[in-house]
Amino acid sequence: MKKTPLEEWLRGKVAGNHDGTLAEQIDRYQLMKLRETVAYVREKSPFYCDLFSGIDSGSAMDLENFSRLPFTTADDLREQGRRMLCTSQDEIERVVTLHSSGTTGQPKRIFFTAEDLEATVDFFAHGMATLVDPGATVIVFLPGELRDSVGDLLARALVRTKVNPVVWGPVRDPAAARAEIMKHPRPCLVGIPTQMLALARGDLEGAIPRGWVESVLLSTDYVPEAIERELEQLWGCRVLTHYGMTETGLGGGVECQAAEGYHLREADLYTEIIDPGTGLAVANGEEGEVVFTTLSRRGMPLVRYRTGDLARLIKDPCPCGTVLKRLGRVQGRIAAEVSLKDGRRLRMSDLDETLFAIPGVLDYMAELEVRVGRDQLRLCFQTVEGEEAQVARKARSALLSHDATSALWRDKVLALGSIGFSPAGWPGTGVAKRQILDRRGDSFTLTASRHIHASRLNEGKRINR
Numbered sequence: 435m436k437k438t439p440l441e442e443w444l445r446g447k448v449a450g451n452h453d454g455t456l457a458e459q460i461d462r463y464q465l466m467k468l469r470e471t472v473a474y475v476r477e478k479s480p481f482y483c484d485l486f487s488g489i490d491s492g493s494a495m496d497l498e499n500f501s502r503l504p505f506t507t508a509d510d511l512r513e514q515g516r517r518m519l520c521t522s523q524d525e526i527e528r529v530v531t532l533h534s535s536g537t538t539g540q541p542k543r544i545f546f547t548a549e550d551l552e553a554t555v556d557f558f559a560h561g562m563a564t565l566v567d568p569g570a571t572v573i574v575f576l577p578g579e580l581r582d583s584v585g586d587l588l589a590r591a592l593v594r595t596k597v598n599p600v601v602w603g604p605v606r607d608p609a610a611a612r613a614e615i616m617k618h619p620r621p622c623l624v625g626i627p628t629q630m631l632a633l634a635r636g637d638l639e640g641a642i643p644r645g646w647v648e649s650v651l652l653s654t655d656y657v658p659e660a661i662e663r664e665l666e667q668l669w670g671c672r673v674l675t676h677y678g679m680t681e682t683g684l685g686g687g688v689e690c691q692a693a694e695g696y697h698l699r700e701a702d703l704y705t706e707i708i709d710p711g712t713g714l715a716v717a718n719g720e721e722g723e724v725v726f727t728t729l730s731r732r733g734m735p736l737v738r739y740r741t742g743d744l745a746r747l748i749k750d751p752c753p754c755g756t757v758l759k760r761l762g763r764v765q766g767r768i769a770a771e772v773s774l775k776d777g778r779r780l781r782m783s784d785l786d787e788t789l790f791a792i793p794g795v796l797d798y799m800a801e802l803e804v805r806v807g808r809d810q811l812r813l814c815f816q817t818v819e820g821e822e823a824q825v826a827r828k829a830r831s832a833l834l835s836h837d838a839t840s841a842l843w844r845d846k847v848l849a850l851g852s853i854g855f856s857p858a859g860w861p862g863t864g865v866a867k868r869q870i871l872d873r874r875g876d877s878f879t880l881t882a883s884r885h886i887h888a889s890r891l892n893e894g895k896r897i898n899r
C-alpha cells in the first residue's frame with residue numbers, strides 16, 4: 435500500500451529545522467509556527483490584540499499555555515471579520531463569502547492572500563497524488579468558474595503534477611455530466627457525495643458502466659459511509675474522502691489508500707479535539723469537536739477555531755505506514771444534531787447512514803415538528819423515478835430497525851410522520867447545508883441552534899454545501 439504522499443510533503447516543510455524523528459520534527463515545527471502565528475495576529479489584528487490582551491503568549495509559550503487561549507468561532511468571523519484581518523485589503527486576493535444561518539444573519543467572509551492560496555494549491559498537488567499519477571484525468575465536479583475558486587485551485591494543482599484537469603462544476607445536467615465522464619477512460623472524479631451518488635444511481639439507461647471510473651474523491655465536511663459503499667459497489671472503484679472547509683483554506687485533510695481516516699494538512703493546520711461542553715481537550719482517541727489553528731495563513735489566520743464538527747484522532751498507526759496523525763470519520767456537525775425530549779439526540783449522520791443505504795434514494799430532507807405533544811420526524815425524498823413506493827416502505831422499516839434510531843421510536847421519544855417526495859431539482863446543488871430542520875418552535879428543550887449559541891459553538895458552512 436502506498437504511503438500517504440503528505441508525509442514526503444511534510445518532510446520537505448520541516449526539513450533543516452530540527453533533529454530527531456519525523457514525528458518529533460513535526461511537533462517542534464508546529465509549536466514554532468503556533469508561536470509565530472500568535473505573535474503575528476496579536477501584532478496585526480485588532481480582534482486578536484483584544485482577545486489575547488493580558489495573556490502571556492510570548493516565545494516561551496508551550497502547548498499547555500496555547501491550549502488555554504480563548505477559542506474563535508464562526509460568530510467571530512461574522513461579527514469581527516474585518517478586525518481579524520492581518521494584512522491590508524490590497525494584499526487580499528480572494529474573499530469567500532458564506533451565507534449561512536448564523537445567529538446574526540450576517541455572512542461569514544474569509545480572506546486569502548495570494549500566498550495563502552498558493553499554500554492550498556501546494557497541499558492539493560501533494561494530496562491528489564494519493565489518487566492519480568501523471569497523465570491521468572480528473573473531472574472536477576466542484577465550483578471552478580471563478581479564479582481561485584476551489585475547482586480552479588485544484589485544477590492548478592493538478593496541472594503542476596502533470597495530471598489533466600477537467601473542471602465541470604457542480605452537476606446540474608446529469609446526462610451531460612455522464613457524457614463527459616464517458617469521454618475519458620478511467621477518470622478520477624472529485625465531487626459532492628449526494629451528487630456523485632445521484633450520478634451513479636439515477637437514469638439506468640445512461641448509466642456509467644462498472645469499471646469505467648478509476649477512483650472518486652468525495653469532498654465535504656462529512657461523508658455518509660453508505661454513500662461511499664454504494665459508489666464502490668456500483669462503479670467498482672476506490673472511493674476516498676477529503677475533509678475541508680473554507681476556514682481551513684478549502685483543503686484540510688485527505689485519506690490515504692488505507693481509507694481509514696484523514697491525514698491532516700499538518701504543515702498548515704494544528705488540530706485539537708475538545709469537549710464541546712467544557713472546552714477542555716478530550717483524552718487521546720475520544721470523540722469531540724475539531725478545533726484548528728492555521729500555521730501559515732497571512733490574510734486571516736484563525737487561532738483555535740471551533741469547527742462544530744465531531745470526530746476523534748485515531749491512536750493506532752495507519753496501515754499505510756506513515757507517522758502522520760489521522761482524524762477519524764467526521765460524525766457530523768454539532769449543529770446537525772437535535773435534542774429530543776429526555777435529553778436524547780438525533781443526528782443527521784444517523785439518518786444519512788440509514789436512508790442513503792436504501793436503493794433508489796438520491797437525496798432527502800428531514801424535518802422535526804410537534805404533533806399531539808410529541809416530536810415527529812417528517813421526511814421528503816428525491817428518488818429515482820418510479821421508486822417512491824419502495825423507498826417509503828424501506829425507509830420506515832430501516833429507521834425502525836436501525837441501531838442508532840430504533841430506541842427512539844420504541845421508547846416513544848420520537849414518532850415517524852409523513853414521508854413525501856419532491857419531484858423537481860437535482861440533488862445537492864451545493865448551496866444548502868444538510869441538517870434536520872427543527873420546526874418545533876420554542877415549546878420546550880433546547881433546539882440545536884440555541885444550544886449552539888449558548889455554548890458559543892459555531893456552525894461552519896463547508897465548501898460546496
Ligand SMILES: [Zn+2]
Nearest residue numbers: 438690752754
Ligand atoms: Zn495512511
